[in-house]
Amino acid sequence: MKHRLLPRALLAALMMYAAAAIAQTSEFSFGVIPHAFQNRTDEMPLHDAIAGTNRENLAFVVVNGIKSSKETCDDALYDRRKNLLNTAENGVVISLAASDWTECKNAKAKSAAIERLNRLREVFFTDDFSLGASKIPLVRQSSSAKFRSYAENARWELATVLFATVNLPRKNNHYRSEAGRNSEFEDRLIANRDWLDRLFSQARRRKLDGIVLFCDANPLELPNQTQLSNYGTPRDGFAETRHLITGLAAKFAGKVLLVHSQPRSPSDTEPVIVWHDNLGTLGVDARWIEVAVHPGSSALFSVGDYREIAKSAQK
Secondary structure, eight states, X not given: OOGGGSOHHHHHHHXXXXXXXXXXXXXXXXXXXXXXXXXXXXXXXXXXXXXXXXXSOOSOEEEEOSSXXXXXXXXXXXXXXXXXXXXXXXXXXXXXXXXXXXXXXXXXXXXXXXXXXXXXXXXXXXXXXXXXSSOOBOEEGGGXXXXXXXXXXXXXXXXXXXXXXXXXXHHHHTOOOSTTOOXXXXXXXXXXXXXXXXXXXXXXXXXXXXXXEEOSSOTTSOOOHHHHHHHTOSOOTTHHHHXXXXXXXXXXXXXXXXXXXXXXXXXXXXXXXXXXXXXXXXXXXXXXXXXEEOXXXXXXXXXXXXXXXXXXXXX
């Protein structure tokens, strides 16, 4: 039986079983592999990061980005990266990065962003399970008929925490200033609003201790005029999402952690969680890290070990 044909009731039961198993261990950790490629054109950094996470006792690993902006956007590369991620011993959940699709061009040097995004969905998000050896059951936004296209947005629950990916690419959320070319941004804005509303609604209903959101950009960071000028528009592509997340977090009794791969300040020697009331951000942009979850603790989250993805990545 193919995974995508599993009844929803059975899938929900599997998720509850996994959550119960994790809860019995009290504390657990997950790994985050940021945009390991940076400006590379080879996959050694990602290969080394996966090898590193394989050596750790992790509940799952989230990988932000499957390619660099300097690499091609062809099917062969997508398939090769999927095969590599499937070698991981932990369950691997993909959080799409801007370089995976927003900058792709066709043979005529025209934007192929939407076509490539749809192809990524076909390659990486075809069923209700993660990649890797330890399959994690996922609930995708595409299970809703109204948002059938948005399979990259996925959620899963462990112990008292809800985890979810949200497609929020860097470079102003793929907002296009050209007239008539912004339908992708506008449609995804509506889908993401529905997705975030549902996530917080479920967490409140189940009285969970926390929510962790994984995305490429940091939507909570206010852009400056220089950044907007570089994007070629005065329009802040994250304004609505920023307002929504902060508003939903303010009404949520638990903690909300947003994990992103937006470049941090050069003065930051290691990633730390920055809290504003119950809403925290964690930037992970050069090393894979381990984040510990402490159910029942007031702190709930702590940053554990962090490792260089590969020495060669610094060359």
